Amino acid sequence: MARRPLPRILTATSTPITRSRDIARTAAVGASDVLHPLITITRGLRRLTSSGRRRWTALPPDRRGPALATAAAGLAAIVLMPYGPLIALIALMGAAAWAGHERRTPVETGPCEAELGRLQALYEALVPYFSVAEDPSPLYAHGGEWEPAFSSYEFDDGRVSRLKLRYPPYFPDGEAESRARIEALLHAKCGRGREYLFEWDEEGNELGITVLPPLPTDICAQRFVTTPGEMVLGFTDPGGVQRTVPVAGADATRDAPPVMWRTGPRSTEPHLLALGRGGTGISTLVRSIALQALHHGDVLVVDGSGTGEYACLVERDGVLAVECGLAGAVASLEWAANETERRLIAANSARQAGRPAPEDTRRQMWILLDRPTVLSHLAAVEQRIDPQELLQVPLRHGRAVNVTVVVADQLDSAEGLAETVRSQTRARVILGAADPREVRAVLGAPPHTTPTPHVPPGRGYARLGTGPVHRLQVPATPDPFDEETADHHREAVLALLPPRPHLGPPPAARSASAADSAAHADR
Numbered sequence: 011m012a013r014r015p016l017p018r019i020l021t022a023t024s025t026p027i028t029r030s031r032d033i034a035r036t037a038a039v040g041a042s043d044v045l046h047p048l049i050t051i052t053r054g055l056r057r058l059t060s061s062g063r064r065r066w067t068a069l070p071p072d073r074r075g076p077a078l079a080t081a082a083a084g085l086a087a088i089v090l091m092p093y094g095p096l097i098a099l100i101a102l103m104g105a106a107a108w109a110g111h112e113r114r115t116p117v118e119t120g121p122c123e124a125e126l127g128r129l130q131a132l133y134e135a136l137v138p139y140f141s142v143a144e145d146p147s148p149l150y151a152h153g154g155e156w157e158p159a160f161s162s163y164e165f166d167d168g169r170v171s172r173l174k175l176r177y178p179p180y181f182p183d184g185e186a187e188s189r190a191r192i193e194a195l196l197h198a199k200c201g202r203g204r205e206y207l208f209e210w211d212e213e214g215n216e217l218g219i220t221v222l223p224p225l226p227t228d229i230c231a232q233r234f235v236t237t238p239g240e241m242v243l244g245f246t247d248p249g250g251v252q253r254t255v256p257v258a259g260a261d262a263t264r265d266a267p268p269v270m271w272r273t274g275p276r277s278t279e280p281h282l283l284a285l286g287r288g289g290t291g292i293s294t295l296v297r298s299i300a301l302q303a304l305h306h307g308d309v310l311v312v313d314g315s316g317t318g319e320y321a322c323l324v325e326r327d328g329v330l331a332v333e334c335g336l337a338g339a340v341a342s343l344e345w346a347a348n349e350t351e352r353r354l355i356a357a358n359s360a361r362q363a364g365r366p367a368p369e370d371t372r373r374q375m376w377i378l379l380d381r382p383t384v385l386s387h388l389a390a391v392e393q394r395i396d397p398q399e400l401l402q403v404p405l406r407h408g409r410a411v412n413v414t415v416v417v418a419d420q421l422d423s424a425e426g427l428a429e430t431v432r433s434q435t436r437a438r439v440i441l442g443a444a445d446p447r448e449v450r451a452v453l454g455a456p457p458h459t460t461p462t463p464h465v466p467p468g469r470g471y472a473r474l475g476t477g478p479v480h481r482l483q484v485p486a487t488p489d490p491f492d493e494e495t496a497d498h499h500r501e502a503v504l505a506l507l508p509p510r511p512h513l514g515p516p517p518a519a520r521s522a523s524a525a526d527s528a529a530h531a532d533r
């Protein structure tokens with residue numbers, strides 16, 4: 011029987027189909043080439059729009075009006091300019107093309123030989139802490155693989171700058187001592203001299219380690235955007251606090267995250283204790299607080315060190331007294347205790363009579379004591395009343411009538427602080443290179459980073475009540491009468507000083523040389 015030929019469509023090569031597929035593919039490639047600029051510009055416009063929307067949302071409400079006005083003025087100028095709209099359109103297309111072009115992501119090359127060695131060494135060092143003999147399949151074992159334990163890592167200049175590691179669930183990560191041991195080990199192995207942030211994820215049994223950049227030191231004394239009762243202690247990491255304030259830095263004005271301390275009747279930590287070793291910036295912090303406090307209230311300064319670091323405040327408007335000697339300090343603090351009692355009685359009577367508290371009980375009064383332990387020592391020698399005893403009333407009852415106490419002293423003299431001072435100062439600051447145990451003793455919680463041995467003056471940690479521990483950099487507020495103070499810092503501090511009633515305008519308003527000569531005359 012003759013074989014029936016197969017239908018042509020099944021036997022012949024499917025050339026027309028293949029060809030039409032090729033044509034379609036070529037057309038698609040051609041179209042995408044032709045439309046590529048259009049696609050890029052559309053993508054860029056979309057990115058520009060969403061970036062604009064983000065910026066608008068992030069803009070504080072009080073700055074939206076001026077921003078709108080500036081944009082409207084710019085638009086009007088473009089419309090009125092010859093060829094303005096055309097130039098603006100070309101510029102917009104250019105910007106969109108730039109924003110929309112695809113950036114090539116760098117090819118992952120993985121760690122080099124030396125970096126692999128570091129990771130293995132780190133893993134081996136953790137074995138004694140993260141393993142127990144009873145574990146049948148330990149995550150950490152001598153000679154084991156580091157890959158399952160280290161889920162991500164980054165290197166910077168050959169040293170670990172970011173690491174995420176897993177640890178076994180039986181590791182006691184709730185115990186501060188166990189954590190501290192791991193943190194100290196990782197700090198030593200990853201590279202000393204840098205500040206590491208440790209983030210323990212107790213639920214996921216993961217530990218994140220990140221190298222923190224140093225806090226900026228270019229912010230000096232200036233008028234911060236605060237409300238009465240708010241005090242900028244210094245500046246911290248962007249992720250640490252919710253708020254930012256505009257600050258003038260070395261180059262330009264920018265938004266910086268402040269450690270904001272709220273005082274007054276609604277404050278849960280109405281008084282502050284600041285400790286540090288000599289030269290770490292404790293007096294500078296008190297001076298910074300005094301300059302901010304004078305904006306809304308009155309200030310009484312007691313300087314136990316007697317080095318005249320607050321001479322610039324003498325006889326300024328709002329400065330009740332600047333006392334250096336024991337007799338003056340005792341007299342001023344007795345007055346402050348009586349004034350607190352007077353305010354309490356006046357506020358109470360007004361409340362009972364159904365009236366608002368009198369105006370003079372609402373004006374803030376700040377009692378700032380630098381090194382009170384020196385005065386307590388002198389008082390004991392001379393058998394006089396301890397100035398710290400006189401703080402009992404302001405510390406215990408001052409909050410209700412806007413009386414705030416700030417005590418600053420040296421870390422080594424902390425033993426000499428009165429019990430009331432320790433128990434009533436719930437806002438805490440520690441400055442300088444202190445070890446984690448000292449930080450814990452002052453703040454009531456360990457630092458979340460490894461303190462570095464060398465820190466700039468004014469660098470430390472702050473904690474408000476039971477809140478988180480913040481890294482802190484105090485704004486540079488040097489003594490303007492110190493000959494070593496830089497001119498721009500001196501001018502910044504002098505500009506913030508209220509006038510002396512009998513001297514007329516503040517020194518900053520006079521010429522710099524006149525201000526300097528007045529300053530030297532005062533000394």
Ligand SMILES: Nc1ncnc2c1ncn2[C@@H]1O[C@H](COP(=O)(O)OP(=O)(O)OP(=O)(O)O)[C@@H](O)[C@H]1O
Nearest residue numbers: 287288289290291292293294467468484485486488
């Ligand atoms: N936040 C800061 N920014 C820049 N410089 C600072 C800062 N804090 C302090 N300094 C500088 O460090 C030096 C010591 O500061 P300060 O006198 O405030 O320290 P202190 O702890 O009170 O020490 P002492 O008790 O010895 O006076 C000063 O030259 C000061 O200008």
